[in-house]
Amino acid sequence: DVVGYRWAIGTNNQHQQSTPDVLGWESVGRLKSATQAGLSLHDGHTYYVMVQACDMFGSCGTAVSDGVMIDGTPPGAGSVFDGIAEVDAQFQHDTSTISASWTGFADPESDVAEYQWCWKTSIDPNRCGSDSKHFVSVGMMTTGYFAGVDEGVLAHDVVVTIVVRAYNRAGGAPITVASNGVTINHELPAIDESHRPVWKPVFGLQAYDADDDG
Numbered sequence: 001d002v003v004g005y006r007w008a009i010g011t012n013n014q015h016q017q018s019t020p021d022v023l024g025w026e027s028v029g030r031l032k033s034a035t036q037a038g039l040s041l042h043d044g045h046t047y048y049v050m051v052q053a054c055d056m057f058g059s060c061g062t063a064v065s066d067g068v069m070i071d072g073t074p075p076g077a078g079s080v081f082d083g084i085a086e087v088d089a090q091f092q093h094d095t096s097t098i099s100a101s102w103t104g105f106a107d108p109e110s111d112v113a114e115y116q117w118c119w120k121t122s123i124d125p126n127r128c129g130s131d132s133k134h135f136v137s138v139g140m141m142t143t144g145y146f147a148g149v150d151e152g153v154l155a156h157d158v159v160v161t162i163v164v165r166a167y168n169r170a171g172g173a174p175i176t177v178a179s180n181g182v183t184i185n186h187e188l189p190a191i192d193e194s195h196r197p198v199w200k201p202v203f204g205l206q207a208y209d210a211d212d213d214g
Contacts, residue, residue, distance in 0.1 A: 002053045006060075007034050010048050018048045018064050025052070043072045044109055071109040071170035078104030080164045082182035084143055091185045095154040100144040100162040100179065110169040117144040118163045121153065122181075128163040130176075135165060156186040 006027045008020030022041075028034045041047060046067040054060040080102045083089040087101075098119045105112050116135040120127035127134055138144060144162070154160065159181045165174040 001055060002030070003056050004029055004054050005031065006052050006054070008050045009036070009039070010050060011045060013046075013048045013064055013067060018050050020050060022047060025050075041070045043070050045070055069109055069170075071107070071168055072172060073109070074173050074175040075105050075107035075112050075166045075168050077175050077177050078102055078106070078164075078166070080162050080177050080179040082160065082162055082179045084145070088180070089182045092154075092160070092182045093185060095151075095184065095186070096147065096149050098144075098146045098149060098154075098160060098162075100164070102142050102162075102164050102177070105164075105166040105175070105177075107166075107168040112140070112166050113169040113171075114139060114167045115141065116165040116167075116174075119144075119146060120161050120163065122159040122161075123153075123155075128161075135163075154184045156184060158184045160184065 004027060006025050007023075008018075008025045009023035010018035010020045011022060012019050022039060023036055026034075046069045048067045049065040050062060051064075052060040052062050080100065081088040082092075082100060084099045084101050086103055100117060100119070102115070102117075105115070114137060116137050118128035118132060118135045120134075126132075136144070136146075144164075160183075161181045162179040163176060164178075165176050167174045
């Protein structure tokens with residue numbers, strides 16, 4: 001039977017053998033979990049936990065974890081578009097729906113794990129603050145769509161901005177990127193009468209008398 005465990009932390013894992021160069025072997029009795037604070041861990045490095053289980057005769061078996069990478073930086077910023085399919089709209093006539101798309105977010109250490117998005121207007125610029133409850137998680141989807149905007153919110157000349165947050169698998173602080181905004185326009189195009197084209201025929205008509213024909 002196992003009478004005790006001890007554990008250590010190292011930076012190498014060759015053939016399931018790691019060197020305890022971060023935390024030397026420490027006994028935890030018969031506990032099956034341990035925590036160590038105050039370590040000096042480096043971003044982008046992978047660390048391995050080693051555990052030894054020992055019996056009453058002093059024989060110990062060793063197991064090594066598959067490692068955990070330290071990722072203390074957020075994902076790299078991408079681009080956010082006002083509209084679906086990465087089409088960056090400048091104006092919008094619809095007053096009841098908001099759509100967005102984004103691309104280019106990346107995290108070389110632990111990969112992007114989740115996107116959240118939110119929309120705000122020039123009338124309510126603080127709607128998507130850091131502690132806002134209006135952000136919606138869409139998992140790994142790179143589009144957002146919101147239908148049923150309250151009447152009057154998307155008034156003429158109001159600017160709508162999309163805000164996207166990307167999280168990595170390490171669960172740290174996200175990167176936040178905003179679109180350049182789309183302007184709500186309710187007016188129909190007007191015709192400038194001074195520039196109305198004038199029809200000018202390029203052919204003329206001439207009377208023809210059949211009696212004159214021979």
